[in-house]
Amino acid sequence: MSKKNLAMSVSIAIFAIYLLIALFAPLLTPYDPFIIAGGIYEEPSPEHLLGTNDLAQDIFSQLIYGTRATLLLGFTGAILSVSIGTAIGIVSGYYGGRVDEFITRTLDIVMTIPTFPLLLVMMMFFTPGIYVTGILMGLLGSARGVRVIRSQVLSIAQMNFITGVKVMGASDLYVMAKHVLPNLLSLVTVQFVFSAQHFMVMGIGLGFLGLGDSNVIDWGQMIDRAYQNGGVINGLWWWLIPPGMAVTFLSLSLALFGYSMEDEINPRMKLTRI
Amino acid sequence: MDIIRIKNLNAGFPTKRGLVRAATSVDLTIREGECLGLIGESGCGKTVLGMTIMRLLQPNTIISGEIFYKGQNLLALKEEEMRKLRGKELGMILQNSTTSLNPVLSVGDQIAEGIILHEGLRKKEAREKATELLEKVQIKNAAVMSKRYPHEFSGGMRERAMIAIALACSPSFVIADEPTTGLDNRTMKGVISLLAEVAKSKSMLFITHDLAAASEICDTIAVMYAGEIVEWGDVDEVFSAPLHPYTSGLLNSLPERGFIAIPGSSPSLIDLPGGCRFKERCACSEERCARAHPLMKEISSSHKVRCHRYD
Amino acid sequence: MEARYLFKRLCYCGLAFIASITIIFLLLHFMPGDYVTFYLLEISRTTPVEVIEHYQHVYGLDQPFLEHYVNYVVAVIQGDWGYSFEYRVPVFPLIGQKLWWTVMIMVPSLILSTIIGAVAGAWSGWKRGTKGDMALLSSMLFFRAIPSYWLAIMGLLVFSCLLGWFPLGGYMSINALFSGYDIFDIIHHAALPILTTTLLSLTGTYYLMRNSMLMTLGEDYITTARAKGLKESVILRKHAARNALLPMVTMIAMQCAHLMAGSIFIETIFSWPGMGMLTFNALNMRDVPLLQGIFLMGALILIAANFAADMVYPLLDPRVEESMHE
Numbered sequence: 059m060s061k062k063n064l065a066m067s068v069s070i071a072i073f074a075i076y077l078l079i080a081l082f083a084p085l086l087t088p089y090d091p092f093i094i095a096g097g098i099y100e101e102p103s104p105e106h107l108l109g110t111n112d113l114a115q116d117i118f119s120q121l122i123y124g125t126r127a128t129l130l131l132g133f134t135g136a137i138l139s140v141s142i143g144t145a146i147g148i149v150s151g152y153y154g155g156r157v158d159e160f161i162t163r164t165l166d167i168v169m170t171i172p173t174f175p176l177l178l179v180m181m182m183f184f185t186p187g188i189y190v191t192g193i194l195m196g197l198l199g200s201a202r203g204v205r206v207i208r209s210q211v212l213s214i215a216q217m218n219f220i221t222g223v224k225v226m227g228a229s230d231l232y233v234m235a236k237h238v239l240p241n242l243l244s245l246v247t248v249q250f251v252f253s254a255q256h257f258m259v260m261g262i263g264l265g266f267l268g269l270g271d272s273n274v275i276d277w278g279q280m281i282d283r284a285y286q287n288g289g290v291i292n293g294l295w296w297w298l299i300p301p302g303m304a305v306t307f308l309s310l311s312l313a314l315f316g317y318s319m320e321d322e323i324n325p326r327m328k329l330t331r332i
Numbered sequence: 333m334d335i336i337r338i339k340n341l342n343a344g345f346p347t348k349r350g351l352v353r354a355a356t357s358v359d360l361t362i363r364e365g366e367c368l369g370l371i372g373e374s375g376c377g378k379t380v381l382g383m384t385i386m387r388l389l390q391p392n393t394i395i396s397g398e399i400f401y402k403g404q405n406l407l408a409l410k411e412e413e414m415r416k417l418r419g420k421e422l423g424m425i426l427q428n429s430t431t432s433l434n435p436v437l438s439v440g441d442q443i444a445e446g447i448i449l450h451e452g453l454r455k456k457e458a459r460e461k462a463t464e465l466l467e468k469v470q471i472k473n474a475a476v477m478s479k480r481y482p483h484e485f486s487g488g489m490r491e492r493a494m495i496a497i498a499l500a501c502s503p504s505f506v507i508a509d510e511p512t513t514g515l516d517n518r519t520m521k522g523v524i525s526l527l528a529e530v531a532k533s534k535s536m537l538f539i540t541h542d543l544a545a546a547s548e549i550c551d552t553i554a555v556m557y558a559g560e561i562v563e564w565g566d567v568d569e570v571f572s573a574p575l576h577p578y579t580s581g582l583l584n585s586l587p588e589r590g591f592i593a594i595p596g597s598s599p600s601l602i603d604l605p606g607g608c609r610f611k612e613r614c615a616c617s618e619e620r621c622a623r624a625h626p627l628m629k630e631i632s633s634s635h636k637v638r639c640h641r642y643d
Numbered sequence: 644m645e646a647r648y649l650f651k652r653l654c655y656c657g658l659a660f661i662a663s664i665t666i667i668f669l670l671l672h673f674m675p676g677d678y679v680t681f682y683l684l685e686i687s688r689t690t691p692v693e694v695i696e697h698y699q700h701v702y703g704l705d706q707p708f709l710e711h712y713v714n715y716v717v718a719v720i721q722g723d724w725g726y727s728f729e730y731r732v733p734v735f736p737l738i739g740q741k742l743w744w745t746v747m748i749m750v751p752s753l754i755l756s757t758i759i760g761a762v763a764g765a766w767s768g769w770k771r772g773t774k775g776d777m778a779l780l781s782s783m784l785f786f787r788a789i790p791s792y793w794l795a796i797m798g799l800l801v802f803s804c805l806l807g808w809f810p811l812g813g814y815m816s817i818n819a820l821f822s823g824y825d826i827f828d829i830i831h832h833a834a835l836p837i838l839t840t841t842l843l844s845l846t847g848t849y850y851l852m853r854n855s856m857l858m859t860l861g862e863d864y865i866t867t868a869r870a871k872g873l874k875e876s877v878i879l880r881k882h883a884a885r886n887a888l889l890p891m892v893t894m895i896a897m898q899c900a901h902l903m904a905g906s907i908f909i910e911t912i913f914s915w916p917g918m919g920m921l922t923f924n925a926l927n928m929r930d931v932p933l934l935q936g937i938f939l940m941g942a943l944i945l946i947a948a949n950f951a952a953d954m955v956y957p958l959l960d961p962r963v964e965e966s967m968h969e
Contacts, residue, residue, distance in 0.1 A: 169897070170659040170949055171666065172941030174904035178926060179667065179934045183674040259790040263908060266792050268927055281792070285912075293804070302793045313788035388869050419872035426870060431863040434882055436889070436960055445881070446871040481961040497871065 066318040072311035080125040087119035091275050099294070108296045111280075112287045120275045121300050127188055127265075127276035128258050128305065134192025135199065135257030140250045142200035144242065147207025148234050152215050158208070165204055173198040174260075181264070186271045191264060195257050203249045207242060214241050244323045248316055255312035262305050277301035334400070335505055335535040336362040336385065341397035343377075343384050350602040351394070354380035356559045358397070359628065362505075362552075367531040369550030369567065370539045371582065373598060377559040378539045379427065382507045385537070386424050387414050401505065420450040423503035427510040427539075429490035433482035439493050440466070440478030443500050450501040465496040469526060488519035495526065506530065507537045512545055524548055543586060547571055552634075555579050558598050558609040561628070565635030575637040577614045608640065616641065648963075652953045656946050661716070663942035667935050668715050677704050678931035682728055685929060701726075702932070724939060725932035729925070734936035738918060742940065744814070745906055745917035747833060752840035753902065757895055759841070760848025765884040767849070768856025780853065787846035791839075792908040798839050799912060809835040812914035836913045843905050844898050851894050855887040862886070889960050896945075896952035903941055 079086060088105075092115065100110040108117035150161040177198050184190050214220065215238065223233055264270060265278020272279075284298040343355040354377040362368045370378050383389050385399055387406060399406045401422065406414065418424075426432040434442060443462035447453050453461065459478065466474035469492040482490060491511055498506055508527060512520045520542075528549045530536070540546050546553060546567070553570040555563040555578060563576040574580045581594035596613040599605055605612070611621040620640055628638045671678070679698045683690040699705050702725070703714060718724070724734040763779060770776045786794070803809045814832050859865070860883055868882045910919030918937060925933040957963040 166655070167659045167662050170942065170945045171663050172900055172903055172938060172945055174900070174907070175922070175934070175938040175941045176666065176670075178922065179670060179931065179938055180674075182678065182926075182929055182931050182934065183670070255788070263790065263792055267907065267911070267923060281796070285796070298796070298800075302790075302796060306789050306793055309790060310785065310788045313784060317784060386870055388866055415872050415874070417872070418870055424870040426863060426867050428863055432867045434864040434868070434886065435962055436886055437881070442867075445873065445877075449871070449873060449877075483962050494867075497867065500871075 065314055069311045069314035069318065072307065073315065076125055076129065076308055076311070079122060080129050083122050083126055087116075087122045089116040089119045091115060091119040091123045102296050108300055109294070111283060111297060117280070117297055117300070120280055121277070121304060123275045124277040124280060124301060124304070127271075127274050128262060128308065130188050131192050131195070131261030131276070132254040132258030134189055135195040135261070136250050136254035138193055138196025139200040139253050139257075140203060140246060142197070143203035143249070144207050144239075144246055146200075147204045148211050148238055148242070150204065151208040151211025152230070152234055152238060154212070154215070161204070162208075165201060168201045173201075177264075178267075178269070181269050186269055188261075188271055188274060188276075191261060191269075191271070192257070195260055199253065199257065203253070206245065206249065210242060210245055211238055214238055244319065248319050248323065251312055251316040251319065255309050255316065258312075259305065259309050262301075277305050333364045334361045335364045335366075335402060336360070336537070337398075337400040338381075338385075339398040339400070341381075341384065341399060342395065343380050343389065344394045345390070346392060346394065347602070352601045353559050353604060354601055355384065356604075358561055360554055360561065360564065362535055362537060365535055366552060367534075367536040367538055367550045369546035369553045370537060370556055371541060371543060371546055371553060372556035373582075374541060375601075376556045376598060377601070378541075378556055379509055381556070382424065382509050382537060382539050385507060386418060386422060387411075388424075416450075419446045419503070420501045421503050421505065423498035423501070423506040425494050425498045425506065425508040425511050427513060429487070429494045429511075430482075430514075432494060433490060435482055438479050438481055439485065443478075443493070443496050446497065446500045462496070462500070465500060466493070468499075469493070469496045470522070471496075486519075487515055488523060491515065491519075491523050492526065495523075495530065499530065503534070505535045505537075507539070509539045510541070512540065512542055520545075543571070543582060555582070558604060559601055560609065560638065562610065562638045563636065564628075565632075565637075569632075569635050575631060575635065575642065576610075576639050577616055577641075578610050581613075648957070649954075652950060656950050659946050659949075660942060663939065663946075664716055664719050665712075667938055668712055671715075671931070671935060672704075672708060672711060678929075679704060682929055682931070719939060724936040727925075727930055727933040727936075729928040729930045729933065734933055737933070738921070738936050738940050741916065741918045741921045743917075744915060745910070745919060748836050748840055748910070748915065748917065749899075749902055749906065751833075751837050752844060753895070753898070755837070755841045756843075756845035756848050757891075760845045761852050761884075761888060761891060763845075764849040764852025765856050765879070765887060768853045768860065768887065769879050769883065771853075771857060771860075779849075783846045783849045786842060787850065791843050791905040792912065794843060795836075795839050795909045795912040798835055802835055812912075814914075814916055833915070836909055836915050839909055839913075840902060840905060843909075844902050847898060847901065848891070848895065852887060852891055855890050856883060859883050859887040885959075889956070892952050892956050892959065893949075896948040899948040900941075900945055903944065 088107075094113070094115065096105065096110050096116070098110060098112055102109045108121065111117055111120075146161060150158045177194055180194050180198075181191070184194070220233060220237055223237055228236075262276060262278035262281070265276045265280075266282045266285075267278075268282060270276050270279040270282075278301075280301040281298065284294065284301075288294070338358055338360045341355055341358040342353070345352040345354065358381060360368065370381065372378050380389065384395060385401075385406065389395070395407060397407070401417070406417070409417075433439065440459055440462040443465055444455070444458035447458040447461055448455060451458075463474045463478045466478055471477050471489055471492055477485070477489070482493070485493060494511070495508075498508075511527060512523055515523060524545050527538070527545075531538070531549050536549075538546060538549055550567050552565065553563075553567050554561050555570070555576060557578050563570060563574065563579045565575075570579060571583065574583055578594070583589055584592045585594060594613055599609060599612070606625065607623055608614070608617070608621040608626050611617040614621070618640065624640070626638045626640045626643070628636050629642050630636050631642060677699065679702050680695050683695050683698060696705070703711055706714065722735050724738070726732070727734050727737055730737055763783075767776045767779050799811070803811045810832050812832075814829055865878060865882055868878045873882075906917065906919035907922045908919070909915070910917045911923040914920065918940065922934070922937050924930070925937065
């Protein structure tokens with residue numbers, strides 16, 4: 059197996075573990091993550107693998123349940139942003155001309171809008187919830203991918219077979235869906251993976267900033283709680299480190315997958331002239 | 333006296349789909365003061381041959397054989413020794429002047445840097461010499477143009493600038509790789525006559541698919557097909573009495589000779605056919621063409637061909 | 644530089660700022676549950692209706708759409724960015740004062756990360772495929788995937804808690820309260836936040852520079868340079884790196900948005916009294932007027948960064964002058 063394939067397999071394996079943990083969270087957790095499961099600030103023990111927090115909740119169970127929120131946040135955001143970004147990118151690259159000019163110019167301006175502070179302002183108006191957060195992140199992040207998709211579509215739209223299909227009288231929508239989109243699939247997948255990574259990290263960051271949904275456990279809120287309640291000062295590593303490591307490894311696995319795939323579709327090495 | 337002698341040269345690029353054999357047992361010599369025209373369709377390995385002489389191919393290229401320049405084997409030189417020859421002894425005019433000039437450096441600067449390096453001139457003197465060179469390649473207002481950037485040059489002027497770069501340190505051997513591609517007819521004529529002028533005082537390898545230009549500039553012609561030389565001889569003999577069916581085909585595809593294209597396309601350099609490489613497209617192919625690979629045969633002292641018809 | 648180019652870029656900056664103002668205005672005007680009511684009811688469930696109405700009037704929420712919009716735009720341009728709920732001071736001077744603390748972290752980080760990132764990226768691209776390149780690339784990509792807040796927390800844990808090299812946070816020691824400002828003390832406090840921010844932005848700069856370098860090395864003019872017999876070190880510096888830097892100019896401006904988001908976490912974790920921590924406090928207090936001011940300041944910073952990039956770019960690439968006549 060080549061190094062690249064190895065990297066890809068490892069990253070998929072790590073991600074699959076996260077996915078399984080999220081799916082089977084109730085079976086893996088010894089306690090309900092919200093209930094009082096013992097004393098407060100307990101150290102790790104066979105009963106509480108990672109001890110308990112200031113509210114006497116079992117940290118290990120929280121960690122396991124936190125996987126669900128993280129994956130949902132990332133995927134909601136990624137699905138939305140990649141769909142919007144791809145759609146705009148295809149329209150821009152496919153129609154070209156004025157449509158393209160308009161979209162590109164608008165994009166230039168949109169890129170100077172600080173999306174993260176905007177997201178924070180928007181969060182003030184909503185009751186925090188995973189889907190709401192995911193959707194907001196996805197909407198605000200959708201401009202990121204437009205350019206890459208657009209330039210790829212530009213080169214596809216010039217290929218002969220597209221002209222051929224058009225000459226045969228196919229409608230634009232048909233051509234875009236049946237001929238352009240399939241050629242973008244690997245690029246869109248790469249974007250999806252990186253977006254998911256980005257939004258998971260960001261979603262947990264929002265939890266850390268106190269914008270999480272208090273009805274759901276997420277790693278950001280866990281870190282925040284540990285941080286605010288003396289987890290760092292008192293060296294309660296079992297409280298602070300696991301959620302941070304969990305998000306770091308998740309992020310790493312997705313990034314590794316994204317980079318290996320990116321490398322696959324874009325070898326960047328010019329073919330030799332003969 | 334031979335200035336360049338290529339003996340049994342092979343060059344190949346490993347790719348995912350297999351080894352691309354861009355040059356197979358090439359034997360050529362260029363005498364002092366001679367201009368050899370290397371002709372053939374695009375993708376036949378002409379450029380690779382030029383780049384191999386300069387040793388400018390990517391490091392993973394597999395090369396075997398010998399290339400003697402004034403008696404020393406270039407392929408055996410250390411990279412540092414080779415670097416010192418480039419630009420100073422061996423000049424090269426790369427194809428596609430639009431992308432071959434650095435867009436962010438002034439043209440004068442790009443000519444001068446070789447001079448500073450090889451002749452040890454100061455920057456100011458080198459810039460003056462660059463201006464002289466631009467005058468020599470007939471660029472009007474050379475002093476001003478020397479300070480301009482490539483995008484401010486027209487296609488023909490860029491080509492002339494490329495020639496000036498190659499000639500900067502008066503090399504004794506120059507390789508010109510498709511210097512006229514992409515130019516309009518009038519500009520092309522100017523560049524060709526300039527090159528003809530250059531060819532008078534230098535030894536040159538002129539790589540082209542423009543037969544008219546080759547006939548104007550060159551003393552000898554080598555025809556390349558699918559990585560090997562199929563015909564090699566004096567320019568008049570090759571053009572007036574071509575021996576190889578491929579050469580005849582090339583000549584017949586000229587507008588003034590009837591515009592008849594050679595049927596089919598060249599074989600892939602990854603899996604080359606056995607026997608004669610041209611047999612699929614050859615009007616006079618016989619049974620033995622599929623069986624045996626033809627060898628280079630000397631017809632006269634100034635004409636060689638690789639074809640079974642002359643066995 | 645041509646006046647026309649300058650004028651065009653300035654117009655574009657103005658347009659971009661108006662776009663940001665408009666977006667934040669639409670949000671404030673149309674979002675369900677206006678923020679004044681929300682805030683007042685948060686303080687006390689029994690806030691009288693008159694009080695709410697009074698404050699709605701103060702914040703201009705009772706105006707009709709168009710009037711409200713025009714007033715808002717004019718006010719923002721005049722520097723009247725509203726009044727913070729929590730700090731009870733006008734937003735603009737408050738942010739302006741905090742901005743310097745953020746600049747103190749951001750500017751050194753940006754300079755450091757750009758220099759290190761560009762040099763390392765150029766080296767890596769030049770040595771592509773070698774063991775050194777692979778090692779550098781993988782460690783950079785590794786750090787790039789680590790969330791900013793986690794990087795900051797780990798930095799704090801390792802270098803402050805365990806090793807004790809740096810203070811635990813804040814911007815000066817308690818002693819400074821008595822002995823006055825000590826510049827070295829502040830630098831000592833700023834060091835870890837700066838290093839973290841540098842690492843955060845370094846990995847992106849490196850990756851872009853490496854990619855840009857790979858693209859550049861495939862260009863024909865690199866072959867021309869080789870054909871002249873130039874030394875490899877000259878080709879690297881004068882031909883390859885110089886051209887590879889061009890796309891970086893715009894990228895570094897874009898990087899500012901990323902850094903701004905990162906600074907919220909980093910300043911919060913290191914208790915650094917800049918805009919990031921101000922944001923964190925504003926979030927916890929649901930101080931919407933302050934948050935919208937922070938957003939506007941963010942927009943200004945990004946626009947300024949882009950403008951700076953637009954001004955620097957023609958100095959590096961002579962082709963721009965040509966294309967701007969279009």
